[in-house]
Amino acid sequence: MELKVKHILVSFLMAATFFLGGGRNLADVVPTSLEKLTRVCRRAVVSKVVKLLDIEGVKIAEAEVLMTLKGARTMTDRIYFVAQPISVEDTSHAVVGETVLLFLEPEPANVEESSPFRIKLRKAIGNNQLWVITWSGRGRLPVSRIGQTDYVEVLADAELAEVRLPRDMNTIPLPGSNGRVRFARLNDVARFIKRKAQVGSGKPTFQAARHHQQLNESELNSSTQPWP
Numbered sequence: 210m211e212l213k214v215k216h217i218l219v220s221f222l223m224a225a226t227f228f229l230g231g232g233r234n235l236a237d238v239v240p241t242s243l244e245k246l247t248r249v250c251r252r253a254v255v256s257k258v259v260k261l262l263d264i265e266g267v268k269i270a271e272a273e274v275l276m277t278l279k280g281a282r283t284m285t286d287r288i289y290f291v292a293q294p295i296s297v298e299d300t301s302h303a304v305v306g307e308t309v310l311l312f313l314e315p316e317p318a319n320v321e322e323s324s325p326f327r328i329k330l331r332k333a334i335g336n337n338q339l340w341v342i343t344w345s346g347r348g349r350l351p352v353s354r355i356g357q358t359d360y361v362e363v364l365a366d367a368e369l370a371e372v373r374l375p376r377d378m379n380t381i382p383l384p385g386s387n388g389r390v391r392f393a394r395l396n397d398v399a400r401f402i403k404r405k406a407q408v409g410s411g412k413p414t415f416q417a418a419r420h421h422q423q424l425n426e427s428e429l430n431s432s433t434q435p436w437p
Contacts, residue, residue: 241344242373243398247405250312250343252280255352255395256288258303262333265326268293269339270303272311278399279406280313283337290340291316300346310361310398312348313340347371352395355381360392375401 247253256272263269270292290313292303303309316339321327330339342348350372351362363372363380374380374393378401383390 240371240373241347243375243401244405246312246343246348246372247279247402250279250314250348252288252313252340253278253311253402253406254280254288254313255308255310255399257308258305261292261303261305262289264330264333267291267326268303269330269333271334272303272309275308276399278310278402285337287337288313288340289334289337290342294346295341296345298345301342301349302346303349308352310350310352310395311340312343314343315339316341353392355392359395361395361398363391363393364389374398 254274255276255278256274258270258272260271261268262271268291270290272288272290274286274288288311290303290311291301294301353360353362360381362383363374378393378397380391380393382388383392
């Protein structure tokens with residue numbers, strides 16, 4: 210079983226290196242930006258993870274789409290994506306109950322259609338597309354509720370930041386993080402993505418669910434600050 214799982218993951222990695230790399234070595238994942246993620250992804254959605262599936266040892270997340278920011282809307286409100294690393298530096302994962310902003314690309318794996326993995330996958334997700342998280346998992350940004358506002362969580366350390374926001378986008382710090390973790394308003398992020406993707410028009414809306422992480426608004430710095 211372990212050998213079979215390893216073979217499937219190797220297939221994912223080989224195809225991902227060809228399909229997602231575009232000449233970029235996946236062993237050297239560099240920081241990216243909200244604009245780059247928007248440009249390279251096929252779909253950008255806010256979603257709630259509702260289930261984790263195990264298909265031949267590969268974790269697949271099932272998520273409910275709450276808001277589509279880029280990409281065609283489908284007949285179903287469900288998406289499925291690989292929820293584990295497919296290479297050493299990949300950070301892809303998922304937590305049941307979390308709300309996340311996802312930047313996704315079609316699963317590029319060359320696993321044969323007749324393989325046990327592919328057969329069981331089709332039984333589990335039907336004809337739905339299987340996705341991978343863009344930029345080796347960096348295209349996954351948690352969404353939290355602070356007071357009555359929904360925020361996207363980003364790492365703001367100048368040296369460690371993996372996803373840079375526009376310099377003029379206001380953020381607030383996570384208490385106790387020494388400014389290394391900051392929050393940007395979901396509506397601000399959504400407007401930026403929709404504008405860059407040139408998809409739809411008007412102000413995006415998002416109905417927050419009860420599963421959001423709750424933070425005490427009084428714990429936050431009352432003034433918002435632009436991205437450093």
